[in-house]
Amino acid sequence: MEQQIRVRFAPSPTGYLHIGGARTALFNWLYAKHHGGTFVLRVEDTDLQRSTKEYEKAIPQGMKWLDMLWDEGIEMGGDYGPYRQTERIGLYRQYAQELIDKGYAYKCYCSPEELEAERNACLERGEDMPRYSGRCRELTLEQQAELEAEGRKPVIRFKVPENKQIVIHDSVRGDVIFDSSTIGGDFIIMKSDGMAAYNFAVVIDDALMKMTHVIRGEDHISNTPKQILIYEALGFALPQFAHISMILGKDRTKLSKRHGHTAVDKYETEGYLPEAIFNFLALLGWSPEGTEEILTKDQLIEQFSLERVAKNPAVFDVDKLKWMNNHYLREADLDRVTRLSLPHLVEAGFLDSEEIEDKKFNWLKGIVDLVRERVGCLKELPKEVKLFFTDEFGFETEEAEVIMQEETAPTVVRLFMQKLKELEMLEPPAIKKIFKAITKETGLKGKQVFMPVRVALTGQMHGPDMPEMICILGREKALQRMDRTLHSDKL
């Protein structure tokens, strides 16, 4: 019987769900699902200053949007709770005391100012890495009492052994070796506010929550030796580590706000489908065995493995995301896409409100269906559908103007208008027939027929399928628009 896999995503609620965080969560999620394991969501809110309830809500929200649900954790409960670090403080204190009792840790009374001065001194001496001197290591009980009488609040530091090799057996990187003397000296495990420090809390939680694998960003790899030291001191079994590389921006630095949108909810508001983000993120740093890149959730679960996770960082390519989103946009249920389009149409001023009656909604559906294959995200919709909402237009480009200046252009447009007027039923096939007839009658080439009509209708040289477009526009409007172009003072 295979060991029950347990993995977790452990964000700190100091910001919205980030693309990088979402990818880390996704890899954990896929790994758990692939092995029939458990995916835990834990909140690391030990930074009392920066953690907020708002963010703590935003992160699960983002995960739900991506349809990446957790089996255990906040909002969900489970056998290893609580799942919020601020609620686990008793545990941390207990284990910190155990470390002190066993001689692995000690109280340190240095003030932030003193430490700052010490760091600066290190730097001035030309040392490459500032490290804590360990001056409080040998304090006697009396000295500690004295310091405390001064009103000093201690932190608890872990004693880092000298010249000890610490090796991380990493699933994606292989063995990574650190020397204990390069990790910065005795580090803090309990802060003076009584809260556990990150490197301590993760270990206690991961161990107590029985995590079998810790899959997280590469930015945590330099913390890992510290954590391993704690695992060993407490006699906890090590989880299997897997450090996945960073997601980079166009300039090849770690993805951040500077690179545009990094919060997952931004992608939601810009009109990306969660299944597109899901699929795209899965392919960032992992690749399937086959060549197919459009993969369903089930396919991803089935195919995912840590062995195929890439070691090198990946640049986030919005163009490819748009291509993929476009694919899902076309595939998605039309009612859903139309509903998601509403806010963008309101934003553009084409709609007063998202509350619209069925008749208008159905009309909108036709429009959305006509243009959804042309956009990478719904935010791009307004410029594609503008012609259905306003009759104000001019020649979009000089090229378009030139089309109308063509000798045969006005003739073609007039001919088209006339035939459109005579039409009994306004429907796409009938309009198609008109184009055919004009081509035949005039002997002109397709382009010389279609283009003038398109430009006369929209001022543009590109746009959605014309027969469909004209039907949605309606006969009167179409005629009016063409007539206006014909009388443009630019001609």
Place this chain on the structure above:
RNA sequence: GGCCCUAUGGUCAAGCGGUUAAGACACCGCCCUUUCACGGCGGUAACGGGGGUUCAAGUCCCCCUAGGGUCACCA
């Protein structure tokens, strides 16, 4: 700067000693639809440099270079 990681086209990437070095996005061309788009077909484009090891190196080793990460009472 110290420590750690990484290095195949512009981007994502396959490759795990012997290949004409996949595929995708983007770009370009052709075809299709008598327009635009979709779609189909094709094209441009890569193993950072230098040493080894080997009959054979994109694949293994070393050095250099470049990029990234990290050095807090933040996580």
